[in-house]
Amino acid sequence: MxxxxxxxxxxxxxxxxxxxxxxxxxxxxxxxxxxxxxxxxxDPGPAAVYSVETDKKQIALTFDISWGEERAGPILDVLEQKGIKKATFFLSSPWAETHPDIVKRIVDMGFEVGSHGHRHENYSTLSEDQIRTQIRKAHHILSGLTKTEPNLIRFPNGDFDKRVLKIADDLGYTAVQWDTDSLDWMNPGKEKIVQRVTSKAHPGDIVLMHASDSSKQLHEALPEIIDDLKKKGYQFVTVSELIAGAEVELNPVD
CATH class of the missing domain: 1.20.5 (Single alpha-helices involved in coiled-coils or other helix-helix interfaces)
Incomplete structure (x- = not known):
């Protein structure tokens, strides 16, 4: 036992x-x-689009305009001369309201128009009501001028937080940033702008440029940038087309 x-x-x-x-x-x-x-x-919530994942050699040239009247014309001239029919312009609504003729030319050339907000200030410093007011006011003005309701927004100074993204999303907007920054507003010289963009550009890229008067050299660099990208086989598309045709690279805010 x-x-x-x-x-x-x-x-x-x-x-x-x-x-x-x-x-x-x-x-x-x-x-x-x-x-x-x-x-x-x-569910991490709304996020900003910086680029897209694609094997296609597609690229979106984007231009922010918030002030001035001297640089937009020459840049549009270059795009016309180079046969570029697809690009996206993010317009500040006070600027657009005081330059309807330039806005009309942008629209007539077939370019996409996105919102760059109303007052050019950091939205992350505003209250939620103020953020809604700024986005709605810009939406109303741009819709009236372009006869099309914008659904893309690039916040002033590229500044946002979770609240800003959520409110923009609630109002039907997709936030758009960039992967390649031309730094044209620093006016480092034509060659440096060309080299910076062409060396960093990649399939699915969103390129940040400016057509405000602070960017004094972009109209000189832009022809070489376009020629170089064409030689490399790139197709120029709008941001909306880029997003629609590929997997989006989203960057949520912590």
Whole structure:
């Protein structure tokens, strides 16, 4: 009887160890699942578009305009001379309201118009009501001038936070940033602008440029940029076309 009791005790001990091990494994699995939910939320919320994932040699040239009247014309001239029929212009609504003739030319040339907001200030510093007011006011003005309701927005100074993205999304807007920044507003010289854009450009890229009067050298650099990208086989598309035809690279805000 003693031998049988010892053998049964060993079996019981093994069984208890197996049960403990099972509960330990289940605990680790649960903890890992909880970590996944914390660090990889199922719904991260609205995010800004910086570029798209694509094998196609497509690129979107974008131009911000918030002030001035001297640089937009020469830049449009270059686009016309080079046969570029697809580009996206992000217009500040006060500027657009005071330059309807230039806005009309942009629209007549077939270019896409997005919103650059109303007052040119950092939206992350505004209250939620102020953010809504700025976006709605710009929407009303740009819709009236272009006869088309914009659905893309690039916030002034590229500044935003989670609140700004959420409000823009609620109002039917997609936030658009950029992957290649020409830094044309710094006026570093034509060659440096050309080199910066052409060396960084890639399929699915969104390129930031400016047609405000602060950008004094872009109209000189733009012909060489276009020629170089054409030689490399790039097709010029609007931001909307780029987004519609490829997987979007989204950058949510922490």
């Amino acid at each position: 003693k031998f049988i009791w010892v053998l049964s005790g060993k079996r019981i001990k093994r069984g208890l160890m197996l049960i403990v091990a099972l509960f330990f494994a289940l605990g680790i699995f649960y903890a890992e699942q909880q970590n996944i939910e914390v660090f990889m939320p199922l």
